[in-house]
Amino acid sequence: MIDTTPVFHPEPEVLLAYSAGSLDEANSVLTATHLALCPRCRREVARLDAIGGILTAQLKPTELAPDALAAVLARLDEAPSPTDDQVAAAVDDETRHWVPEPLRRYLGTSLSALPWKRRGFAIHELPLSLGSGSVRATLIRTGGGAALPEHTHEGVETTLVLRGAFRDEGGRFARGDVATATSADNHRPVAEPDDECLCFSVIDGPLRLTGRFGRLLNPFIRI
Numbered sequence: 451m452i453d454t455t456p457v458f459h460p461e462p463e464v465l466l467a468y469s470a471g472s473l474d475e476a477n478s479v480l481t482a483t484h485l486a487l488c489p490r491c492r493r494e495v496a497r498l499d500a501i502g503g504i505l506t507a508q509l510k511p512t513e514l515a516p517d518a519l520a521a522v523l524a525r526l527d528e529a530p531s532p533t534d535d536q537v538a539a540a541v542d543d544e545t546r547h548w549v550p551e552p553l554r555r556y557l558g559t560s561l562s563a564l565p566w567k568r569r570g571f572a573i574h575e576l577p578l579s580l581g582s583g584s585v586r587a588t589l590i591r592t593g594g595g596a597a598l599p600e601h602t603h604e605g606v607e608t609t610l611v612l613r614g615a616f617r618d619e620g621g622r623f624a625r626g627d628v629a630t631a632t633s634a635d636n637h638r639p640v641a642e643p644d645d646e647c648l649c650f651s652v653i654d655g656p657l658r659l660t661g662r663f664g665r666l667l668n669p670f671i672r673i
C-alpha cells in the first residue's frame with residue numbers, strides 16, 4: 451500500500467466544531483480518524499486549537515453548574531477505556547494497518563472478528579454504537595468493483611475511506627478521503643475493482659434507497 455495525502459477533507463466548519471469540542475461523538479471519531487491520515491487537517495486543527503486557547507484565556511471565569519462535580523464523578527465511575535497495549539493485543543496486523551486510532555479503539559477487535567451483516571452481493575455492514583439520536587455510524591466493507599445500492603438521505607452522510615477507493619458523482623475517494631453527501635445528492639458509490647473497499651460512514655438522518663434495486667432492498671436494510 452502507498453500512503454497518499456487525502457484530497458477530500460472535512461468541511462472547514464466541521465474542523466472548527468471538532469476543535470471547539472462541539473461535534474457529536476460519531477462525527478468526532480470520524481474527524482479524528484481522518485486527522486490521523488491527514489497532515490494538512492492536523493495543522494489546521496492545531497491552528498484552531500491555538501486560537502481557541504487564546505479566546506478561552508480571555509474569558510472571565512464562570513460559575514460551575516451546581517451538578518458539575520457530580521457529573522465529573524459519574525464519568526470517573528464509567529468503565530475505564532482500554533489501554534493502548536490492550537487495544538494492540540486485541541487486533542491483528544490487518545486491522546492495525548488499515549484502521550487508525552481512534553476508530554480502532556472503538557472496534558476493540560480485529561476486522562475479521564466483527565459481527566458483519568451481509569447486505570447484498572459483496573457488501574457487508576457493521577453498525578457501531580457511536581451514534582446517538584438520529585446519528586448513525588457504520589462500517590461498510592465491499593468487494594472490489596461492488597456497487598452500493600443507489601440511495602439518498604435526509605441530512606448529511608459523511609464517509610471516510612480506510613482502504614481501497616470508490617467513485618461516485620463527486621469523484622474518486624481513496625484512503626483518508628472524506629466524502630460529504632447531502633440530501634440533494636442521489637448517489638451510487640462503486641468500489642474500484644483492484645481492492646476491497648472499507649469505509650466508515652456517519653449519517654445524521656434516515657436514509658432512503660432509490661432506484662430499482664434499492665426499492666427491493668429498502669424493507670430489509672438500513673445503511
Ligand SMILES: [Zn+2]
Binds near residue numbers: 458459484488492
Ligand atoms: Zn484533511
